[in-house]
Amino acid sequence: MMPMPTRLTTSVLVRRQGRMMMFDAGEGIQLALKKGGLGIRALDAIAITHLHADHILGVPGILMFRAQNEDPGPLTIIGPPGVARFVNNTLEDLRYRINYDIDFVEWAPDRPSHAWSWNGVAVDWEPLEHSTFCLGYRLCEPARPGRFNEERARALGLNPGPAYSLLQSGTAVEAPGGRTVFPEDVMGPSRRGRIVAFCTDTRPCAGVEKLCKGADLAFVEGMFSLKHEKEAAEKKHMTAVQAATLARAASVDELRLVHISPRYSKDDERLLEDEARTIFPKAKVAKALQAYPVALPD
Numbered sequence: 006m007m008p009m010p011t012r013l014t015t016s017v018l019v020r021r022q023g024r025m026m027m028f029d030a031g032e033g034i035q036l037a038l039k040k041g042g043l044g045i046r047a048l049d050a051i052a053i054t055h056l057h058a059d060h061i062l063g064v065p066g067i068l069m070f071r072a073q074n075e076d077p078g079p080l081t082i083i084g085p086p087g088v089a090r091f092v093n094n095t096l097e098d099l100r101y102r103i104n105y106d107i108d109f110v111e112w113a114p115d116r117p118s119h120a121w122s123w124n125g126v127a128v129d130w131e132p133l134e135h136s137t138f139c140l141g142y143r144l145c146e147p148a149r150p151g152r153f154n155e156e157r158a159r160a161l162g163l164n165p166g167p168a169y170s171l172l173q174s175g176t177a178v179e180a181p182g183g184r185t186v187f188p189e190d191v192m193g194p195s196r197r198g199r200i201v202a203f204c205t206d207t208r209p210c211a212g213v214e215k216l217c218k219g220a221d222l223a224f225v226e227g228m229f230s231l232k233h234e235k236e237a238a239e240k241k242h243m244t245a246v247q248a249a250t251l252a253r254a255a256s257v258d259e260l261r262l263v264h265i266s267p268r269y270s271k272d273d274e275r276l277l278e279d280e281a282r283t284i285f286p287k288a289k290v291a292k293a294l295q296a297y298p299v300a301l302p303d
């Protein structure tokens with residue numbers, strides 16, 4: 006919740022097919038992009054959870070860093086009501102000229118849980134329970150076609166070539182002898198895409214569980230140790246154990262605890278992990294500048 010010499014504020018950058026999307030941008034977060042050698046040209050969107058300084062103060066720096074590139078293309082900023090006002094006022098007050106368009110996607114009570122589409126990846130949001138209005142996010146890749154059963158195709162009289170491609174793209178073909186072969190005759194069931202969730206600054210709530218449901222990787226706030234459970238409730242945050250309990254209920258595969266209170270040393274972080282692991286064995290405290298590859302589910 007504050008930039009430290011060894012740890013910046015909580016932010017997650019998702020990189021997919023060479024493009025990038027950032028979740029939250031605290032003070033100085035562009036340093037992480039530079040340290041990680043990630044550049045900024047490929048940044049398509051920033052999703053902001055809420056208007057607390059440790060989650061949004063880094064946005065102006067990111068916008069200016071991005072403007073150093075020639076024609077970097079449009080940027081989408083997703084977030085709670087007021088996010089556009091904050092960004093526009095800041096840019097105006099600083100007299101800063103941005104050489105690209107910014108599209109805003111602001112939450113509103115009548116908006117569905119689907120916020121935006123990032124190159125085909127669904128970006129969903131849900132309100133969480135914090136001391137100010139706060140959103141959690143979920144990225145969900147589109148389903149992929151099922152596996153092509155070549156043995157079955159050959160048994161139906163087809164040979165490798167255009168017929169295979171047509172079937173794989175969902176078109177029926179005619180086999181020698183005049184029989185029609187439909188895609189479902191040779192394709193297995195479609196396969197789900199990867200799911201990543203980002204939920205921070207919240208009490209345990211249904212929104213976190215919904216966003217984390219079946220996630221391959223979930224970044225969830227585990228700000229406090231069990232001994233500070235009362236403080237967690239007062240400040241509208243969660244303990245590592247509460248994050249682990251939600252992850253288990255949501256059948257998450259990997260859990261990374263984020264937004265760790267700055268009062269905890271590196272050794273204390275082990276304690277948070279140990280507490281979380283009593284509930285969810287695959288829990289870890291997320292590390293600064295660490296990459297977490299997400300494998301395809303199958």
Ligand SMILES: [Zn+2]
Pocket residue numbers: 006057059060206264
């Ligand atoms: Zn925070």
Ligand SMILES: [Zn+2]
Pocket residue numbers: 055057135206
């Ligand atoms: Zn907050």
